[in-house]
Amino acid sequence: MSKGVTVWFTGLPCSGKTTVADRVAETLKKKGYKVERLDGDTVRKGLTSDLGFSKKDRDENIKRVTFVAKLLTRNDVIVLATFVSPYKERRRLSREEIGSFIEVYTRCSLEECMKRDVKGMYKKALAGEIKDFTGVDDPYEEPENPELILDTDKESVEESARKVIDKMMSLRYL
Amino acid sequence: MSKGVTVWFTGLPCSGKTTVADRVAETLKKKGYKVERLDGDTVRKGLTSDLGFSKKDRDENIKRVTFVAKLLTRNDVIVLATFVSPYKERRRLSREEIGSFIEVYTRCSLEECMKRDVKGMYKKALAGEIKDFTGVDDPYEEPENPELILDTDKESVEESARKVIDKMMSLRYL
Numbered sequence: 001m002s003k004g005v006t007v008w009f010t011g012l013p014c015s016g017k018t019t020v021a022d023r024v025a026e027t028l029k030k031k032g033y034k035v036e037r038l039d040g041d042t043v044r045k046g047l048t049s050d051l052g053f054s055k056k057d058r059d060e061n062i063k064r065v066t067f068v069a070k071l072l073t074r075n076d077v078i079v080l081a082t083f084v085s086p087y088k089e090r091r092r093l094s095r096e097e098i099g100s101f102i103e104v105y106t107r108c109s110l111e112e113c114m115k116r117d118v119k120g121m122y123k124k125a126l127a128g129e130i131k132d133f134t135g136v137d138d139p140y141e142e143p144e145n146p147e148l149i150l151d152t153d154k155e156s157v158e159e160s161a162r163k164v165i166d167k168m169m170s171l172r173y174l
Numbered sequence: 175m176s177k178g179v180t181v182w183f184t185g186l187p188c189s190g191k192t193t194v195a196d197r198v199a200e201t202l203k204k205k206g207y208k209v210e211r212l213d214g215d216t217v218r219k220g221l222t223s224d225l226g227f228s229k230k231d232r233d234e235n236i237k238r239v240t241f242v243a244k245l246l247t248r249n250d251v252i253v254l255a256t257f258v259s260p261y262k263e264r265r266r267l268s269r270e271e272i273g274s275f276i277e278v279y280t281r282c283s284l285e286e287c288m289k290r291d292v293k294g295m296y297k298k299a300l301a302g303e304i305k306d307f308t309g310v311d312d313p314y315e316e317p318e319n320p321e322l323i324l325d326t327d328k329e330s331v332e333e334s335a336r337k338v339i340d341k342m343m344s345l346r347y348l
Contacts (some may be wrong), residue, residue, distance in 0.1 A: 034249050046241030050224075050234070060224070067220030068242055075208050077249045 002033045004073035005173040006098045007164060008089060009082040010143060011106030012135045014113040015080035016160065017150035019043060020106065023161035025080050032089055033174070036072055038081040052133040059090050066094040073100050078173070086134045088141040102171065104164060110135050112153040120131040147171070176207045178247035179347040180272045180325060181338065184317060185280030186264060186309045188287040190326035191336065193257035194280065197335040199254050205347070210246055212239055212255040221261040227306040233264050240268040247274055252347070260308045262315040276345065277320040278338060284309050286327040321345070 007024070009017035018039060028035050040048075047064050051057040069079045070095055085091050095101040113135065114122045125133030132138045143149075148167045150160040168174045181198070183191040193214060199209050214222075221238050225231040236259055242252045259265050269275040287309065288296045299307030306312045317323075322341045324334040342348045 036245060036249065043241070046244075047221075047238050064221050064238070067217070068245060070211060070220075071242060072245060075210065075246065075249060075251045127321060 002076060002078055003100070003173050004076040004078065005100040005102060005103060006069045006073050006079040006081055006094075007102045007168065008069075008091070008094065009080070009084070009104045009106055010085045010146075011152075012110060012113045012140055013084055013133070014109060014116040014118050015106040015108035016150065016157070017084075017106050019157050020104075020152070020160045020164065021080040021082045023157055024164045025036065027161065027165060028078060028174075034077045036077055038064060038069060038079060038083075040083065043068075053130070053138070055087070055132070055138075058085075059087065062090050062094060066097050069094070070098045073098055078168075084134050084140070084141040085130050086138065090142070091143070100173070102148065102167060102173075103143055104148045104150060104151050104167075105143045105146040106152050106160075107142075108151070108153045131173075176250060176252055177274070177347050178250040178252065179274040179276060179342065179345075180243045180247050180253040180268075181276045181278060182243075182259070182265070182268065183278045183280055184320075185326075186282060186284060186287045186314055187258055187307070188290040188292050189280040189282035190324065190331070191258075191280050193331050194278075194326070194334045195256045196303060197331050198338050201335065201339060202252060202348075208251045210238045210251055210253050212243060212253060212257075214257065217242075227304070227307065227312075229235040229261070229306070229312075229346065232259075236264050236268060239264045240271050243268070247272055251258055252342075258308050258314070260312065260314040262317070265317070267313070274347070276322065276341060276347075277317055278322045278324060278341075279317045279320040280324050280326050280334075281316075282309065282325070282327045 025035050051061050072079050094146050124130045126138040202209050222235050246253050298304045299310040308314050
């Protein structure tokens with residue numbers, strides 16, 4: 001039986017949010033915890049199919065996800081949310097609304113993210129085929145006081161995941 | 175510790191969905207169950223502020239609520255959802271997606287609902303000030319095989335709430 005908490009991964013596209021969160025989810029599920037992963041793909045169909053990438057739409061996206069995370073968190077579920085969530089003020093509002101909130105910043109240089117470019121999105125953004133792409137023509141506002149920073153261009157997925165779990169333990173959510 | 179389930183109350187505006195569900199929620203919370211109430215008011219701010227009352231918007235509303243109910247239900251929460259949800263096909267989709275689903279039809283004559291008119295909405299709809307109002311100028315499609323029918327114009331709130339809890343017990347959710 002766990003206490004509910006939302007672990008909120010924020011960072012540039014391709015900075016490693018999903019990879020690390022998936023690893024954490026796997027570990028916690030094996031230990032019997034209730035875990036939900038929330039990311040763009042899982043919420044798009046049911047929750048945000050009408051939204052694009054403008055600032056307004058991004059904020060609305062995060063607003064809806066925050067509502068879901070809040071309800072799960074207060075019912076003792078561990079929520080691992082991975083969203084670029086580039087705007088500081090919107091992240092602050094999510095923290096305020098959810099309450100039990102761990103902000104994890106996957107810090108990775110833009111160069112490295114562009115090199116990874118898992119889905120070819122940076123390429124499209126640089127070619128002007130996608131607009132408002134974070135890191136290219138939309139800003140990413142770095143967290144000032146996240147609970148945890150993961151330097152994903154230096155550490156392994158295993159190390160990053162371990163750090164997240166250690167942080168959850170030290171904050172007594174596990 | 176309960177098994178998760180969504181109890182989905184459907185029926186005309188003012189047919190008693192909220193009153194009965196609130197009573198059920200109160201009883202179950204006292205017994206220590208994890209309960210979430212979802213209704214138009216609770217989801218509007220966080221989830222559906224962009225939606226109106228057209229068929230398209232109503233369906234989108236229910237789609238988003240269904241996503242939330244699904245996540246809560248599979249994490250062992252008892253969800254009491256109260257929405258007019260007038261369209262049969264959309265309710266069927268919710269049932270399919272959520273899985274553990276009890277459909278409760280608060281059956282009440284239109285005349286009685288209009289007489290109650292808790293928020294003065296029927297009056298406004300009849301005066302043409304609100305469009306697409308269920309029962310006035312938008313249809314309500316009655317459930318064909320709901321798990322439970324509550325005749326809220328004949329039975330007391332206490333009786334109706336008791337029936338819901340009995341049904342949950344007989345289906346082994348409590």
